[in-house]
Amino acid sequence: MALRAPRGAPAFNASFGLPSRPSLLGARALSLRASSGARGTTMTAFRKYHGIGNDFVVVDNRAQKNPLYTPDQSVAICDRNTGVGADGVIFLLPPKRRSSDFAMRLYNSDGTEPEMCGNGIRCLAKFADDLKIPTASPGRFVIDTGAGVIIPEIEQGSSEVKVDMGEPVIIPGEVPTTLDTSESAGYEAVLNVDGTDWTFSCVSMGNPHAISFVSKEVFLEMDTKLEEVGPSFECNPVFPQKTNTEWAFQRCRTEFDMLVWERGAGRTMACGTGACAVLVAAVLTGRADKDQPTVIHLPGGDLTIEWVSKTNHIMMTGPAELVFEGHFPKV
Numbered sequence: 168m169a170l171r172a173p174r175g176a177p178a179f180n181a182s183f184g185l186p187s188r189p190s191l192l193g194a195r196a197l198s199l200r201a202s203s204g205a206r207g208t209t210m211t212a213f214r215k216y217h218g219i220g221n222d223f224v225v226v227d228n229r230a231q232k233n234p235l236y237t238p239d240q241s242v243a244i245c246d247r248n249t250g251v252g253a254d255g256v257i258f259l260l261p262p263k264r265r266s267s268d269f270a271m272r273l274y275n276s277d278g279t280e281p282e283m284c285g286n287g288i289r290c291l292a293k294f295a296d297d298l299k300i301p302t303a304s305p306g307r308f309v310i311d312t313g314a315g316v317i318i319p320e321i322e323q324g325s326s327e328v329k330v331d332m333g334e335p336v337i338i339p340g341e342v343p344t345t346l347d348t349s350e351s352a353g354y355e356a357v358l359n360v361d362g363t364d365w366t367f368s369c370v371s372m373g374n375p376h377a378i379s380f381v382s383k384e385v386f387l388e389m390d391t392k393l394e395e396v397g398p399s400f401e402c403n404p405v406f407p408q409k410t411n412t413e414w415a416f417q418r419c420r421t422e423f424d425m426l427v428w429e430r431g432a433g434r435t436m437a438c439g440t441g442a443c444a445v446l447v448a449a450v451l452t453g454r455a456d457k458d459q460p461t462v463i464h465l466p467g468g469d470l471t472i473e474w475v476s477k478t479n480h481i482m483m484t485g486p487a488e489l490v491f492e493g494h495f496p497k498v
């Protein structure tokens with residue numbers, strides 16, 4: 168099926184040759200061809216979307232239960248020099264239950280599979296809407312993810328998508344972390360990383376997050392050395408499934424700046440689950456309030472997050488935009 172970019176949307180058609188033999192797979196094995204497709208080759212369409220700079224290759228995977236691409240192929244697709252370039256590859260799969268519209272799986276740019284992705288699920292909702300996938304309520308999609316059922320809804324007449332991200336998990340063993348960030352510890356624990364003490368709150372939005380509220384000076388300093396120090400947080404043994412790490416600077420009770428080092432993707436321009444986790448950590452530690460839309464400023468743009476006390480669910484609102492479409496030869 169060839170996807171067409173909606174009128175007015177920027178479209179860039181390219182063809183990427185994915186290696187067909189597993190032994191050839193790897194980031195450097197992806198060859199890029201400038202034509203619109205090899206003659207006689209069956210092509211698989213993809214689209215690239217981004218949510219405030221967190222970018223994804225999205226494929227329609229409804230015809231089969233397993234992802235069309237392996238983790239290694241996804242690494243090759245995500246390569247910013249020799250591939251399409253993305254923070255992850257998202258697969259729109261058949262639903263796991265009768266009440267769902269479809270399922271989402273994704274691979275990070277390093278080929279690992281996370282449970283959830285906040286910016287990614289907004290992009291997936293846009294993709295499903297562009298494909299006109301039938302749903303009980305137009306623009307509202309019930310999606311099975313590794314973090315349970317997540318429901319994004321496209322706001323009519325805008326590029327904003329509002330997502331019911333479900334309930335946060337704050338029990339340390341379930342985040343998971345061995346740090347004592349329980350209620351009795353004030354939801355914070357100190358962790359020494361490479362000789363520096365950091366105070367962390369730990370929250371799972373389906374995937375694990377460690378959040379540290381810091382001064383403006385420390386925030387700016389972290390920005391300059393994220394690549395150097397990020398892995399020491401991500402792979403710290405106190406996070407048995409590794410972690411996404413967020414540094415947050417509080418501007419006021421309803422606005423925070425956030426910087427992220429993502430598990431499996433490194434520095435990204437934004438992290439939706441991370442923004443939700445920052446708000447949860449801010450509320451738990453008395454810096455912000457429930458039932459109060461709060462703006463999280465990320466390097467790629469803003470997300471509005473609210474912790475609704477009536478449902479205990481986190482709502483996330485932000486944009487999702489088409490970048491371009493293309494085709495892979497089928498592997």
Ligand SMILES: N[C@@H](CCC[C@H](N)C(=O)O)C(=O)O
Binds near residue numbers: 221375431
């Ligand atoms: N950028 C995403 C999170 C993607 C998954 C993450 N790297 C992980 O491994 O948990 C978001 O917007 O939430």
